[in-house]
Amino acid sequence: MQQPLLLLHHHCSGEQQLAHSLVGEALRALNVALSVMKQQQQPAAALAAPPLIMSPGSTDDSKATIATTTARGGNKRWRSSSSSAMGSSSSWVSLTTVPYEDGYEWRKYGKKRINGASHTRNYFRCTYRDDTGCQATKHVQQQPQGDGAICSDPPVFQVTYNNRHTCCNSRSAAMNDVKQEEAQGVLPLPPLVEALAFERTLPLPCSQPEPVSSSFPTTTSSMQQLCGAVLTTEHYCHGDTAATPSATTATSPYISGDSCDYEYSAGDMMAQMAAAEAPAAGDHDVDPFYDLELFLLCDSFKDY
DNA sequence: GCGATTTGACCGGA
DNA sequence: TCCGGTCAAATCGC
Structure with missing residues (x-):
């Protein structure tokens, strides 16, 4: 501004x-x-591990919270690759207030009203999928606001990522480094x-x-x-x-389309x-x- | 004209 | 049969 x-x-x-x-x-x-x-x-104790990002392999109690939340749509499944050994899972969940600005470039390919959810779910895949075969996808689900929520309360979005980026565009590669830092407990700056x-x-x-x-x-x-x-x-x-x-x-910092709740x-x-x-x-x-x-x-x- | 988004249809797993 | 995920034609906007 x-x-x-x-x-x-x-x-x-x-x-x-x-x-x-x-x-x-x-x-x-x-x-x-x-x-x-x-x-x-x-909570300070949560700083040892990335507080808002959880993998299905995690034994953290908070995982149960996320799984339960996901179950609002009637589906508790954690999608993972066939080689989903410990630490190499291909699906993870992030809670964020800025779901559309994570450093990667996404193309929206679907939108769905989920049973029991007050907001629609938007589906994205890597922009470079056709060029590089990158199989990374994500879907964004806005969490329901609490009763005491006011207009200025930023809503929380649950972002479920599937498959890691295999594309080699520079921006994504740089963000892969950031993801690694997150995995090591380093607190990165949010996307600009x-x-x-x-x-x-x-x-x-x-x-x-x-x-x-x-x-x-x-x-x-x-x-x-x-x-x-x-x-x-x-x-x-x-x-x-x-x-x-x-x-x-x-990729805009604003939420696109009529999903702009x-x-x-x-x-x-x-x-x-x-x-x-x-x-x-x-x-x-x-x-x-x-x-x-x-x-x-x-x-x-x-x-x- | 081209690329991105929208949205109803379709598919497959539970 | 239901429902989440994906497809693809139609539409939009630059």
Whole structure:
């Protein structure tokens, strides 16, 4: 959202490059922050293993939870390859709030209303299947919201992956490395949000907001002020599907098609930022942002 | 025109 | 027979 505002007031290439750089840093910081908050919601003991990714070979009790959840559709089967020896399973489950942005490129090939599920299930396969024979597939199922859920609560999606990618496109290969890090208990950064996607989907208001001040906004209030000038939460949350801007590819950070039961809105981000701001100043034990400069230099929360 | 998505039909396992 | 997963023709959008 900041990108068009910054670029609006910088016309020479040098300034635009700086603006791009600033937006990149801001997005990276935001992704790190979201990663931190995501981890804070997990029990500390769960950090030893990837908390949101479970394989069918796992003996973790949490597996039962996932299996039960899956059973809402009446099917408890774990699909696995014939050589599903311990540690080499070809099916695994991930719970995430960003199911369509996992670093791989997917092509949607089916959509199904599942018995007992309030949301449709979307089926994806690797974009490069025809070219490389890659057999990777996944399906995405939005979990039902709790009774106390509010609009800004990010919904949780259960993503079931089948078969590993065998395609050799560079992006997928890089993400394979990330998967390996996850398997080793390293906390990777979440996938970066495409700034251009925001530019494409978020039109500027008719009346332009005041120019952004030279000091980069880092507080929730200033971000709210800036974001509020661009769009309102309600516009993108539970709005009319037909009137809601949606991406045309599954690789967009937005949810595509009429399966768009939810889109990650500015209100959601601000709500999470507000939560991150909650610790009192000086409380360095619980405030992960007390040294922002060092924070931005780190490649992962673990490094920080 | 081409690639991606949609959606009803079909298949196969339980 | 039911239901999840996949196919493929129709449709959409760039």
